[in-house]
Amino acid sequence: MAKPRQKPSGKWEIALRHPQFADGRKYFTFDTQEEAEQYARQWKLMKEANLQPPAELLQPSRPAGGVRLARVLGEWEESGYAAPSQLLTLSTVTREVGGVKLADVDYTWLNGYLRTLKVDKNLSPISIKHRMQALGRAIDEYLRHHPELGMANPIKLLPRGYASYSDADKTLAEANGGEAKVNAPRERRLLPGEHELIVKVLSGWERPDRERGLQLKGGTALLTMYLLIVNTGLRLREAYTLKRHQLDMDGKVIRVQQTKQWRGKVSFRDVPMRPEVFHALKDYMATRPMLPNAFVFPFMEEEGADKLSRVSGRLSARFRIAFEYVGISDLHEHDLRHEATCRWLELKDAQGRDMFRLEELNRIMGWKPGSLMAQRYASFRAEDLAQRLWAVPAGPVESSGAA
Structure with missing residues (x-):
């Protein structure tokens, strides 16, 4: 024995x-x-x-709660269910806490990890939330395959607003040389005159106080893409991956391949061309004969454009440089999608009524039916609302004096 x-x-x-x-x-x-x-x-x-x-x-022994988070996160990454945009976050979380055992991940440990992200790393709430969401989904998937562990996912115990800085977090962050970070919503619209300046510089204008102007690769390609995005709301990747056969110039419709899809799913949406877009594309393509399957814009075929993320990074940087060249330093390329949303919402017919219903706008922008994204992206300027108000003929002024 x-x-x-x-x-x-x-x-x-x-x-x-x-x-x-x-x-x-x-x-x-x-x-x-x-x-x-x-x-x-x-x-x-x-x-x-x-x-x-x-x-x-x-039966072969299954790993118990002593397994480390590196394995838990790795299995979620390899499962095929993690969103592509989450892969970088998973790698970051693995570097930070991959050596911690799953059995030690409880509410007390999570509070300590949150404090580290806020005080030591001084991250924004959205960055903290991305980490916790990635970790939570990885643990969920692991527990689904190992029910014998009998443990609940501690991420689900975190209270609402856990990523925001409390007064104690603010004090500790400032004592550590940081600051209390907050999520700053993007509501940046083009100010009066900025659109004209951007068109001017993307058309080749050079500042007299600079030795040289911008290097506009592709000639008027960047200008045409700007006019396309700001007047339709296409995402950057949706714009630079357009092919000639997706442009129906007779029907004045763009067949856009959507980018917000998971695991290789391919879907399209139809976006109507505004006159500004139709004329810009017509003038652009008149100088560039192309086959039906050719890219409309040349950026996918540049040297070193082997990854979509690299092309996106390059184009975002070129737009930023162009904006800063004319003195617009706080405008991002994605702000153009916010501007386009507002332009669609402000578009009126001959009788002054809204040109499109909200359901139609969701289809144009690539949002799901019933989505509230239009409300998030809408940022109406107070001066525009005031002009509309004062354009209405005033009624008779009532006298407050005695009869």
Whole structure:
């Protein structure tokens, strides 16, 4: 009969043999020596009676809560269910906490991790939320495959607003040389005169106080893409991956391949061309004969454009440089999608009524039916609303004096 031995932890371990065990043996741990010896006697009796051990003992051992988060995060990354945009966050979280055991991930540990992200790393709330969401989904997937662990996902215990800086977080962050970060919503619209300046510089204008102007690769390609995005709301990747056969110049419709899809799904939406877009594309293509399957813009075929993320980064930087060249330093390329949303919402017919319904706008912008994204993207200028108000003929002024 196998003899138990005492482990450094004080518990007792016994090794039992069976041909179906991995390596021919399996280890069992008990709180006392008596329990270990009693289990060994039962095992010996089953062997002498030619009885098979319980089936659950013959199955390969599954990892317990002692598995590290690096494995949990890695399995989620390799599952195929993680969004492509989440992969970079998963790598970051693995570097930060990959060595922590899953069994140690409780509410107390999470609070400590949150404090590290706020005080030591001084991250914004949205960056903190991305980390916690990635970690939470990885743990969910792991627990679905290992129900024997019997543990709940501690991420779900975090209260609403956990990523925001509390007064204590603010004090500690400032003492550590940081600041209390907040999510700053983007509501940047083009100010009066800025659109004309951008068109001017993308058309080749050079500032007299500079030795040289912008290097506009592709000639008027960047100008045409700007006019396309600001007047339709296409996402940057949707714009630079357009092919000639997606432009129906007769029907004045753009067949856009959407980018917000998972796991290789391909879907399209139809976007109507405003006159500004139609004329810009017509003039642009008049100088560039192209086959139906050719890219409308040349940026996908530049040297080193081997990844979509690289092309997106290059174009975002070119737009930023062009904006700064004319003194617009706080405008991002994605702000043009906000501007386009507002232009669609402000578009009126001959009777002064809204040109498109909200359901139609959702289809144009690539949002799901019933989505509230239009409300998030809408940022109406107070001066425009005031001009509309004062354009209405005033009624008779009531006198407050006595009759």
